[in-house]
Amino acid sequence: MPVQHAYQPRRTPLRPNPRRLIHLTIGTIIVLFILLLIPRHSSPRLPKLPPALRPFRPSAHAPPIQPNSTSGDARWHQSWDWLRPFSSAITLDEHRSVLPPLVERVPIYTYYDSESAGGAETEEVLNQILLTWRRAWWAQGFRPVILGRAEARRSGLFEGAKGKGGGEEVLRWLAWESMGGGILCSYLALPMGAFEDPVISYLRGGRFGNLTRFEGLGGGLYVGPKEGVREAIKAALAAPEISKVKEISDVVPKEMFKIDATPSSIAYYAMDVVKAKYPKIAEELPISTSKGMRLLNKLINSHLHNNWRTHFSDGIAVLKPIRTHMTAIVEPAVQLAEYLAQCPSSPIMSSCPPNNKNCKPCVAAAPMRISTPPIFRNNSKLYTIGVVPHPWTTTSSDAFTTAIDVPFIRRRSNRDHWLTLVTKELLGTGVSTSPRLVKFKEAVASPYGAAHSVWFTAEKEYPSDIDWHFGFLVPRQSTHDGKSQTPVPGPERRPADPARDPLDGVLPSEKELKKERELLEYAKMMGTTPEQQRLIRAIEAWNLGDVEAWRFARAFMARRSMERRGWEEEERWVTGGKGSEK
Incomplete structure (x- = not known):
């Protein structure tokens, strides 16, 4: 019969005897004695764990509460690290959400002089158009600002412009210059493009190195730095035909302006455009300015709404x-x-x-x-x-x-x-x-x-x-959705509801x-x-x-x-x- 080898042979247990116990005791005493004789300064030091791996590390203070960070039950903290999954990792407060910092809105200026509105009823309608203008540009990420004569008087060029004519157009530019340049827009020019439209994104960037106007918009939209605006005003005031001009860009040297292509995302409802494209409103304006402008405001709002729908x-x-x-x-x-x-x-x-x-x-x-x-x-x-x-x-x-x-x-x-x-x-x-x-x-x-x-x-x-x-x-x-139904009787002939x-x-x-x-x-x-x-x-x-x-x-x-x-x-x-x- 062949010999069968065991996979794990039986182990013989070690039986303690007095001699082994004596050796173990003496060895333990010698090790302890050596450890006691080693100086403290030469004891080995283990490397410190990083703070994130220390479970018993001291807790940190919560970040200070920021101003204007509460509204009702909602509380928030602004941080560039807002995409952390859980806000409490930053705020140490489970009820305070971390939001992205507010982006500083670029101001967009328009000029409105209530003294030349032409009556209380017309002024009320123009206020509604201004509201439509402000609402449209705010939704696109801008900070709409209405300027007036007070800003024009604050310009350093105001005294030199007295008596030279130009009317509201010169006052508009003086008010713009006093605000440091940027974007000057007519309240009849509104954004009709997507949020990510190139022109609207460019305007939202707020960096304008040259005084620029746009082809096809006339005086509806200008951008530029304060220096360029100031030089354009000086050149316009020096022109002899300033008293007859409707737009400053018509009397200043052409090289002062950079001309960009017509933007497809800006709708300018200038009066000549209204006469050409919307005769129903144009016919009403000479009869009743307030009624005509009210119809224009309603038309602009409908175009803004439908423009949003098409996107x-x-x-x-x-x-x-x-x-x-x-x-x-x-x-x-x-x-x-x-x-x-x-x-x-x-x-x-x-x-x-x-x-x-x-x-x-x-x-x-x-x-x-x-x-x-x-x-x-x-x-x-x-x-x-x-x-x-x-x-x-x-x-x-x-x-x-x-x-x-x-x-x-x-x-x-x-x-x-x-x-x-x-x-x-x-x-x-x-x-x-x-x-x-x-x-x-x-x-x-x-x-x-x-x-x-x-x-x-x-x-x-x-x-x-x-x-x-x-x-x-x-x-x-x-x-009503505008769809008609077959008259009763005959419900079997009605079109079925959409699936x-x-x-x-x-x-x-x-x-x-x-x-x-x-x-x-x-x-x-x-x-x-x-x-x-x-x-x-x-x-x-x-x-x-x-x-x-x-x-x-x-x-x-x-x-x-x-x-x-x-x-x-x-x-x-x-x-x-x-x-x-x-």
């Missing part, structure tokens, strides 16, 4: 990640989308702005498409309206109940459910919360994202000054919709008792990504509104309310 040919997307019980949450956003999608009211239907004679007029029978997809899409031709719910709102809507406690949150609710669903197409399913938050913050607060989307929280209505975000007066009521996109989800019944609205109202009042506050803290701790997104969107919208209100109050104090909302 987003794929329609408007209202995000609805939870397909079954989120209809009530997105109702205000859907209503806003319907207002934006409808054809604007205009005194001259199917008309085009001066800068785009080949525009696509709005047709009521072919309205702008509105969808409610469950995911965010980075599409430059699709405008996104996002409603960000608090984690409690998301959980109660998804569960379709208010009977929620801590065990329910831990065992039956999905963590960061809203954020995961919204970014599913961008990042897939196997991605953690941190990269999802970075993508979300870019969509909300980057310059490109802010121009192609608007975000607000579910627990509050969208801001009342939403017109300033879009740059035109948003309608506040829906209109719904499967991504839009199912429509709830009246009973379900009523329950959804009750859940939303309950969520708005949540947190009034200690027990509710405990549940709020628990659900926020369980959904760190969702609550970070909610606070970020809330803070960004609050800061945007506060920035505009602060500028409005400052301008109202200086101009006496010219071009302001009444």
Whole structure:
């Protein structure tokens, strides 16, 4: 029989004996004695761990609270490191969101002299046109400023201009020179291009080395440094025909101006353009200036609105990640989308702005498409309206109940459910919360994202000054779609309703919709008792990504509104309310 070798042979245990114990004891004593005799200064030193790897390192102080960083319940901190997934890593305060620093808006100047308005009624209409001008340029990232005689008198060249004529044109340039140059624009010249349009981006940069005018705009738009403006004024005042000229650029040497090509993104409604393109308004102006200018203002607003619609040919997307019980949450956003999608009211239907004679007029029978997809899409031709719910709102809507406690949150609710669903197409399913938050913050607060989307929280209505975000007066009521139906009888001959996109989800019944609205109202009042506050803290701790997104969107919208209100109050104090909302 062959010998079988064991894989692990049996080990013989070491049995301690007195001799071995004596040797071990003596060896231990000798080692300890040697260690005690070694001097302290020669003891070996281990290298220090970096601060980030020391678990018991001293905690840092929170950064100081910045001025004007609070509005209602929203709190924020401005930092270039705003794309950190979690703001508390910078602020050490989980309730303070980190936002990108406010970009300094480049001022754009226009001149308006109320003394030459021609009556109270005409002045009121011109104030409405100034408001339209300010709103349009503010939405494009500028700081509109209305100048007047006070700024003209402040110029160092004002005394030398007395008695030489030139009228309002010279005063306009003197006022511009006193402000240090930059951009001078007629209040009848408005932006009709995309946010990323090259000319608008160039103007928004605010760096102008040469005095420049644009072909085809006449005196509608100038840019230049203060030195160039000053030299142009001096040359104009020295010209003998200054008293008869309408534009300073006609009497100064041609080499003083750099002439750029006609910008396709600036619409200038000069009076000669109105006479040529809009005879209905031109015929009304000699009869009643106020009525004619009121019609012109309405026409300009309709062109601004339709221009916005044409930039987003794929329609408007209202995000609805939870397909079954989120209809009530997105109702205000859907209503806003319907207002934006409808054809604007205009005194001259199917008309085009001066800068785009080949525009696509709005047709009521072919309205702008509105969808409610469950995911965010980075599409430059699709405008996104996002409603960000608090984690409690998301959980109660998804569960379709208010009977929620801590065990329910831990065992039956999905963590960061809203954020995961919204970014599913961008990042897939196997991605953690941190990269999802970075993508979300870019969509909300980057310059490109802010121009192609608007975000607000579910627990509050969208801001009342939403017109300033879009740059035109948003309608506040829906209109008929313009489609006709076959008369009764004969319903079988009526065209079928258009097929719904499967991504839009199912429509709830009246009973379900009523329950959804009750859940939303309950969520708005949540947190009034200690027990509710405990549940709020628990659900926020369980959904760190969702609550970070909610606070970020809330803070960004609050800061945007506060920035505009602060500028409005400052301008109202200086101009006496010219071009302001009444």
